[in-house]
Amino acid sequence: MTAIDPVNDFSNSGFIPEIYAKKLAREVKKYTQFIERNCNREWEGEIKAFGDKVRISLPNAENVTVAITADTTDVCPVPGKVSPTQKTLEINNIATFSLKFSDVDQVQSQYNLLDGYSAIAMQKLGDLKDKQVMVALIKAVTNADNMIGTAAAPQAVTKDDIYDYLVDARVALTNAGALNGNGFYSFKGNQEEMEFLAPVYTCTPKIFGLMLKSTQLTHPTANADQVIERGQKSMMAGFEIDQDTVLTTITSTDVTDLAAGAQVGIAATKMAVTYANQYTKVEKLRDPDCFADIVRGLELYGFAVIHPECAVITYFTLA
Secondary structure, three states: OOOEOOOOOOEHHHOOOOOOOOOOOOOOOOOOOHHHHHEEOOOHHHHHHHOOEEEEEEOOHHHOOOOOOOOOOOOOOOOOOOOOEEEEEEOOEEEEEEEEEEHHHHHHHOOOHHHHHHHHHHHHHHHHHHHHHHHHHHHHOOOHHHEEOOOOOOEEEOOOOHHHHHHHHHHHHHHOOOOOOOOOEEEOOOOOOOEEEOOEEEEOHHHHHHHHHOHHHHOOOHHHHHHHHHOOOOEEOOEEEEEOOHHHHOOOOOOOOOOOOOEEEEEEOOOOEEEEEEEEEEEEEEOOOOOEEEEEEEEEEEEEEOOHHHEEEEEEEEO
């Protein structure tokens, strides 16, 4: 007689005379590090220490008026009221997972399934969060000066002009005040501790491939030799370059009127988006109803687009 678990249907048919490999084949995964590379965490400490919301005050340049006058009889200008712009960083997202492993599977696999699958679950949560932040930033950039092409009408690019468009993106960031004249931006700290960072251009693997073929990079130079030999490109037109496979999952469901085949890219500094993780918990517990272990995870986090002018969205198609 075959004994069947009435709750989870874990049957003893799992006991089979075979040897399972001790190693688990590595799962193919998306390549992404968008939050890590493109978001600042300036207010994360306040979120973790005090609550689920931080109100961030931004200086409003429109409140500041200056004038030059030849009249020396009145040297006391009338003060104008200053009203900072308010943005809110709120912990309003919950990411979870829950997995169950029967004792039979764990014994027969001879592999630590709990650790392996927990790592996969956390990686998939990271992919979802990166895409969520990407989409929010893309939607927040509405100024035409901070776009190259549009969602509905992407700009056709080739290996011969991809460099030109990245230069245009850098010019747009400079015009918006996001970069200084040297192509860098200052990031946190006082004057002595100030970091000067390069902006990051995050693109799909297909656009990254155009960069590797770009004539600006394949001329006979020491830099070009490394690009050709290793198939890697770390910088172009003043941008650090990240290729991101999660970008390829963005569709018209996420971005209104996104044309078929459009390759979305994001050129930005860390000033554009702030991110905060308030709580992360991964725990293991025993299933009270059957011979199995349960692993579950919880993460509370939030983000806010603070300076959309510090990002340029590129919409490309391969010509």
